[in-house]
Amino acid sequence: MDTSEDILQQASPDLIRGSDTARAAKAARWSPSFISWLQAGPMMLVFLAFFLIPLVFVVIVSFWDYNEYQLLPAFSGRGYTDTFEGCIAQLPELCTIGRTYVMTLKLCFMVWAITLFIGFWVAYFLAFHVRSKTWQMGLSLLCTIPFWTSNVIRMIAWIPLLGRNGLVNSGLVKTGLINHPVEWLLFSEFSVVLALVHLFTFFMVVPIFNSMIRIDKSLIEAAYDAGATGFQTLVNVIIPLAKPGIVIGSIFVITIVMGDFITIGVMGGQQIAAAGKIIETRVNALQFPAAAANAVILLVITFLIITMMSRIVDIKKEL
Amino acid sequence: MTEGRPRSFYVLAIFFAAYVLFLYGPMIAIYVLSFQGPQGGLTFPMNGVSTFWIAKLFKGTGIVDLGAAFRRSLLLGIIVMIVTVVLSVAAGMAFRRKFRAQSILFYSAIASLIVPSIITSLGISLEFRIIDDLIKAHWNENFETSMGLLTSGLGAHLTWTLPFGLLIMFAIFNRFDPRLEEAARDLGATPWQTFRHVVLPIILPSVIGIGLFGFTLSWDELARSSQAIGAVNTLPLDLQGLTTTVTNPDIYALGTVISAVSFTVITLALGTIHVLNKRQAAKGSDAGQGLV
Numbered sequence: 001m002d003t004s005e006d007i008l009q010q011a012s013p014d015l016i017r018g019s020d021t022a023r024a025a026k027a028a029r030w031s032p033s034f035i036s037w038l039q040a041g042p043m044m045l046v047f048l049a050f051f052l053i054p055l056v057f058v059v060i061v062s063f064w065d066y067n068e069y070q071l072l073p074a075f076s077g078r079g080y081t082d083t084f085e086g087c088i089a090q091l092p093e094l095c096t097i098g099r100t101y102v103m104t105l106k107l108c109f110m111v112w113a114i115t116l117f118i119g120f121w122v123a124y125f126l127a128f129h130v131r132s133k134t135w136q137m138g139l140s141l142l143c144t145i146p147f148w149t150s151n152v153i154r155m156i157a158w159i160p161l162l163g164r165n166g167l168v169n170s171g172l173v174k175t176g177l178i179n180h181p182v183e184w185l186l187f188s189e190f191s192v193v194l195a196l197v198h199l200f201t202f203f204m205v206v207p208i209f210n211s212m213i214r215i216d217k218s219l220i221e222a223a224y225d226a227g228a229t230g231f232q233t234l235v236n237v238i239i240p241l242a243k244p245g246i247v248i249g250s251i252f253v254i255t256i257v258m259g260d261f262i263t264i265g266v267m268g269g270q271q272i273a274a275a276g277k278i279i280e281t282r283v284n285a286l287q288f289p290a291a292a293a294n295a296v297i298l299l300v301i302t303f304l305i306i307t308m309m310s311r312i313v314d315i316k317k318e319l
Numbered sequence: 320m321t322e323g324r325p326r327s328f329y330v331l332a333i334f335f336a337a338y339v340l341f342l343y344g345p346m347i348a349i350y351v352l353s354f355q356g357p358q359g360g361l362t363f364p365m366n367g368v369s370t371f372w373i374a375k376l377f378k379g380t381g382i383v384d385l386g387a388a389f390r391r392s393l394l395l396g397i398i399v400m401i402v403t404v405v406l407s408v409a410a411g412m413a414f415r416r417k418f419r420a421q422s423i424l425f426y427s428a429i430a431s432l433i434v435p436s437i438i439t440s441l442g443i444s445l446e447f448r449i450i451d452d453l454i455k456a457h458w459n460e461n462f463e464t465s466m467g468l469l470t471s472g473l474g475a476h477l478t479w480t481l482p483f484g485l486l487i488m489f490a491i492f493n494r495f496d497p498r499l500e501e502a503a504r505d506l507g508a509t510p511w512q513t514f515r516h517v518v519l520p521i522i523l524p525s526v527i528g529i530g531l532f533g534f535t536l537s538w539d540e541l542a543r544s545s546q547a548i549g550a551v552n553t554l555p556l557d558l559q560g561l562t563t564t565v566t567n568p569d570i571y572a573l574g575t576v577i578s579a580v581s582f583t584v585i586t587l588a589l590g591t592i593h594v595l596n597k598r599q600a601a602k603g604s605d606a607g608q609g610l611v
Contacts, residue, residue: 035510036418043410043481044420047427050474054442055434061445071448122338125331139335141589146342148531149581150539152558153574157345160352160363167348167363198341230327251433259435262541266562276437283546288445295438302435 058299062292071288079293083278100273101301107189107264107274108257111196115253116246118197119204123245124238126205127212128220140209147202155195155266162186162194187269195267200256204249211245212238247313251306258302275301350578353571361568372572385554385573392554393580395468395476396538402473403480403533404526411488412514415497425485432482436542439478443547447471466549475547476540480533487532491525520599524592531588535581 065076087095094102122143130136146154161167162185169181184190215238223233239246261276268274275298282291348363356367376385414421431439447466454462465471499521503513519526541555548556554577561570 032416033418036413036416039409039413040418040420040424043406043485044424044427046406046474046477046481047424047431050443050471051427051431051434051439051478054439054446057445057449058438058442071452118338121331121334125335129328129331142339143342145582145585146346148535148539148585149346149578150555150558150574151541152555152562153349153578154346156562156570156574157349159361160348161345163361170363198345201338230325255433255435259437259542261437262545262559266559270563276435279437279441280545283441283444288448291441292445295441298435299438302433306433 055299058292058295061289062296064289064292066287066289076289079287079289079291082287082290083293083297096273097278100278101275103273104258104275107192107196108254110193111200111257112250112253114193114197115201115204116250118201119208119249120242120246122201122205123208123212123242126209127215143202143205151199151262152266154199155263158191158195158198158267159186162191187267187271189268189272192264192267192272195263196257196260199263200253203252203256207248207252208242208245211242215241244313247309251309254305254309255302258305259298346578349571350575352568353575355568355571361571372568373576375569376572376576385557385576388552388554388557389576391468391551392538395472395553396534398469398473399476399480399537400530400533402477403484404530406477406481407484407488407529408522408526410485411492412518414485414489415492428482428485431478436479437546440475440543440546443471443475443543447547447549464549466547468548468551468553470549472544472548472553475543476537479540479543480536483532483536484529487525487529491522495521524595524599527588527592527595531585534584538581538584539577 061071062079063075063077065072065074065078083097084095087098126136126139130139159166163169164181164183164186166185168185169178172178173181219237219241220233223237228236259276261274261280264272264274264277265280275294279291279294279298282288282294351365352361352363353372354368354370355365355372356369357371358366360366410424414425444466447464447470451462451464451466454465495518499517500513503517508516539555540553541559544553544556552560554573558570558573558577561573
């Protein structure tokens with residue numbers, strides 16, 4: 001490459017200004033790996049300072065002691081023992097932390113199943129039934145825009161609909177289906193699941209759509225030509241090929257719901273215990289080691305789920 | 320697939336329409352309700368139509384100091400946007416070559432995206448508490464805190480926006496033709512000139528997309544701010560505080576105002592992307608075709 005520049009330089013010295021050549025030569029002296037470090041370094045530093053080191057601190061602090069006022073940097077298992085207080089004595093009944101995790105997993109499973117169903121068919125419609133690129137773009141954008149607006153607003157948006165005097169209740173009363181307003185619509189497990197589905201189906205639609213759009217249409221044609229029914233094509237061709245998207249979407253939704261404390265707080269009327277809520281409650285009580293211990297437990301469970309799922313598919317290969 | 324519209328098309332079209340209604344219906348309900356009359360309540364029916372509640376927010380007589388929180392959120396959003404764009408583009412360029420620590424950076428970004436926000440947030444707050452304690456113990460006893468909007472808060476937001484930025488850069492460079500850069504190099508362009516005059520114009524629409532993500536994700540961010548932001552509140556935090564005590568349509572008015580900013584930013588960004596794409600199609604050479 002240098003030679004071609006040299007030849008060019010000799011042929012017409014004005015073509016490449018001297019300073020530029022000098023700069024080019026100087027830049028060429030920087031090794032490619034140094035340039036890579038220069039380019040990727042800042043992002044790495046941000047993750048180091050605000051993600052990796054904080055995670056290490058969570059683990060360290062989870063083994064510290066505490067009193068009502070402050071952190072005591074001395075080794076202690078109190079964060080964990082406080083968390084599992086009474087768990088063995090209460091057997092075979094579930095203790096508080098046990099019940100909380102069962103509840104979290106139950107919410108997680110319901111939200112996962114519903115978002116997967118909706119996400120799959122929405123993505124299927126966009127990928128296989130919408131034929132023009134413009135429409136595909138437009139409709140995808142339509143699904144994406146709400147994701148860009150505040151989650152709290154999208155949560156409270158359910159209040160005028162589900163509340164005691166909300167649209168749903170008054171509608172049902174007017175049509176005579178029920179005599180008086182039902183209470184379980186808002187600040188209940190129902191409203192929590194509804195809001196979570198409303199907020200996070202997006203995370204299912206996008207990865208599944210991405211996998212589906214890459215499926216070679218001639219494979220589907222071939223399945224039909226070979227005599228497969230629509231259902232057989234779906235099960236034997238489309239679902240296996242969309243699997244990476246399904247797994248990635250599932251990882252997103254499950255990890256979000258596992259750690260959620262805001263939606264569960266607001267939509268559950270601060271009454272439903274969940275893994276994320278415990279951490280928040282402990283922090284508010286300034287019991288940082290206990291909060292950190294719960295964070296570690298949550299982290300381990302989340303990690304186990306992700307490891308299980310990533311055995312099904314190589315995430316890095318799919319991006 | 321087969322000719323004509325199969326029956327499944329109509330079934331799924333209705334399903335899709337129902338999903339869109341489910342997405343937008345409730346949001347539209349609160350936008351409408353924020354225009355309640357002064358006597359209006361939290362639910363339908365509307366009790367007159369007015370801008371009373373929105374005006375009340377801007378007068379600052381409501382429950383929140385809207386102005387201050389608004390300016391804080393805006394400032395943080397803009398800084399997050401700029402930092403996200405610069406760092407994502409730079410790291411995206413780095414990923415086009417093999418370099419050591421490549422997979423560490425990649426997995427950090429993915430992990431940052433999927434580790435529950437409350438854990439990241441708690442970690443940052445612990446980190447800053449420990450830093451504060453160290454400063455107090457060794458340098459300055461009267462030191463208050465190093466936590467704040469532009470220290471711990473900014474960091475917390477970046478752990479959320481940078482992974483998105485990086486993933487968008489991957490998507491761009493998957494479709495980028497490196498021969499364009501080789502051509503520029505062969506013509507004697509310096510690496511910087513190649514980037515400035517060849518690469519950047521082609522990827523610009525997507526770079527604006529990264530900025531759009533950066534700003535709106537920060538503007539609406541809540542979970543990561545909750546523990547890490549320090550003493551001050553951003554708008555979403557104020558809004559969340561209101562949800563437990565709310566009795567007036569103030570909260571809907573605030574929701575409408577926040578959404579209006581989000582939608583304005585989205586529209587501006589999409590408009591700019593559209594104009595850039597059109598310009599590229601009209602004025603750019605065929606080299607730019609199909610790349611963006």
